[in-house]
Amino acid sequence: MKKYIPAEIEAKIQGKWVKEELYKTDLTKPKKFYVLAEYAYPSGNLHMGHWFTFAGADIYARFKRLQGFNVFFPNGFDAFGLPAENAAIKNKIHPEDWTLANVEKMKEQFGTMGASFTFDHEVITCLPEYYKWNQWIFLQMLKKDLAYQKKSLSNWCEQCQTVLANEGVEAGACWRCGTEVVQKEVEQWFFKITDYAEKLLWKETPSVDWPQSLRDAQNNWIGKSEGALIKFNDLEVFTTRPDTIFGATFLVLSPEHPKLKDLISKQQEDEVLKYIQIAGTKSELERKENKEKTGVFTGSYVKNPLSEKDIPVWVADYVLTGYGTGAIMAVPAHDERDFEFAKKFGLEIVRVVKTDEDESEKEEKATTGEGIMVNSGQYNGLSSSEAREKITNYLVEHHLGSIKVQYHLHDWSISRQRYWGTPIPIIYCPDCGVVPVPEEDLPVKLPRDVDYTPKGKSPLASNEEWINVKCPKCKGEAKRDADTMDTFVDSSWYFFRYLSPDLENKVFDIDLAKKIMPVNTYFGGAEHNLGHTLYSRFFTKFFKDLGLTDLDEYAQRRVNHGIVLGPDGNKMSKSKGNVVNPDEEVKKYGADAVRIHVAFFMPYEGSSGPWISERIWGPFRFLERVWNLFDKVSDIEPTKQDLIMLNKIVKKTGEDIDGIRFNTAVAALMEWLNYLSHKEKVSQYEYKTLLILLAPFAPHITEELWELLGQEGSIHNQPWPQIEEKYLQDEKITIVVQVDGKVRDNLLIESDLVNSQPDIEKLALNSPRVQKCIDSVTVVKVIYVPGKIINLVTTKN
């Protein structure tokens, strides 16, 4: 046998696959299985993260194919976005040219992974064939009142010169460039995702298999809380604790509250206006960092509808404009923030709930738990939950309030003041107002010729020919919307478009989607827990309401893969200089060894671990030994013991790949190789089976060896080996003997003795090592777990 040199075989094998169109998709065949990996942004550089995602998904897809499924494993590109503009400005190349060149470059890089996806259903989101349908979806949203325009304070990144969605703000900074986010008043388009808040909430036992951590994070983000709206004169507040209303000793408005100006007394005017002004100049980050309470009395009072006391109205920036009504009833005895505020400004504190923790702590802090009502008129003596219900009912009956479900989730702002994205299909006419572009005029094509250097205004406005149009209604002079859509719009439905990327008259093929959707398994990163995966769930539910699909969820199972860290254990980053380039790893060790390392070096799902390049010698040596084992293959029959081993490994490998436990699947294969290596000769049957089990992980070497064995066709079209039940039972079984729970001996027994406890007991008691232990004590109890363990429980004489 020649030497194992990956470089010599991998390119050859990859060429063969392409030539034979081994992974070409045929969606008409039965037994579909849709494997999806988050499509990549075409940066021009395939990094370790891409490699990790796609190698993992590919191992799984190849396994499913061997199991006989008609696997659909498409790939494409998330091709709109800011980096194209930045690169274009820097390199003086048009974003379109830069992007499309990168797409080609990355396809080549993807090729060296030896992955089994094809681009024959490819989606490239920057092409009009695709973004036309973003625009169409926008128009459907508009029709259903789910798209609306609002001038509002928005998250603004100075660096990127654009608005960011709430999900795009990380710790007060831009997710893309890390610049501090400021609030800026901008006219924006929004998708009303809040209408779907309830539907987007995960139930305790969901119908699909998505990670707990993701579901919790999304539910948290949606942030449902049930409470009441209560009127104090004509000021409305939201509270989750109407039971504590007798303890509401003042009201607090946010500095931006619309009714604030009407409440300011002459006396307080200067102070309040100054406060509002200062609050307005504080950035979001400053407000959040400085948690010291500040505020001013407005000079007005309102009546507490239940206690009927007049209580003062204050303004303070600890009350947020964007949540509830932007005004609160302050209950200092039972809310920590209100308590802190009342202490600082000497406001009245009235306890209305007596809790367990009360006695020792009553003066020092607020008590937020449930308890028994006091100081609450006719509600005294009730439990706080009873009082909550009764007081709410009272308020509703007397038109003083209403039941309210409040969500933390905000509507999704989709306007971006940038060039490289989907134009928003809206026209502004001086006479007709906001006019949607008629569907038959789609797509609104993105013009090539614009000034896309950032100036704080939308670059599209710089192209006179494009921006000026005739109004579709009155045919008068009008202007287009110059903003483009958030690229998360693109990625919210690309998996539907994969089915029929060339379809011209429909957003996607509805009948085909019935057959192929949902995605069976979706591989991606946990960084999309709150963005992409939430938006795409929203789109799916919207599509359902449009009658395009009957699915509630688009993916049956979601796998959040782990994170590959640099060799120093830190996140890979250019600035830390710890970036590992997968191309170089492939050159050094071969794609197969790198794939096995990906599968083996840590649990694939949910973990994180450092990539230590030298350790790939392990997987490499493993493959080399598989290669060299070829010389031991002979025309012999496997023994029964061989078959027992084989069946055990087939079972383990299959179950582990199915459960995305790639590391233990590889370990099982290594274990088996060790077993086979110790033999003089290895049967064809064992070797062929080993190659098939290994094929999802190391597709090249197994294909080559399959050919060298003189086998017909590709190994990747073989059936996954069937398990023979009769070989799963060993002839001899080891029973562990314990005395008082401590291991003292092993018994090797014939398997037919397994259920005969007296025999095993006798054997155990006969063991010299056991006898030594029970010499001076009495065995009072024997526990026997068939096939596993026998435990002798003793007592001192």
Add this chain to the structure above:
RNA sequence: GCCGCGGUGGUGGAAUGGUAUACACGUUGGACUUAAAAUCCAAUGGCGCAAGUCUUGUGGGUUCGACUCCCACCCGCGGCACCA
């Protein structure tokens, strides 16, 4: 602060309540070699010559038996956070 995940050899990591440390990396010794690399064989949690004994973040509990279940705590990672 709240939510989620985790803490096991020198390292990455295995273990349906039933032999803790599979598999791999590393290390050490040996074979081969003029030599080195590569390869192959062996050893490898701690203490002990050994019989043994101790060991899964800490402390309790349940159990014949706990890495696994329960309670309290400590530490790390990720997310959210003045959300009323």
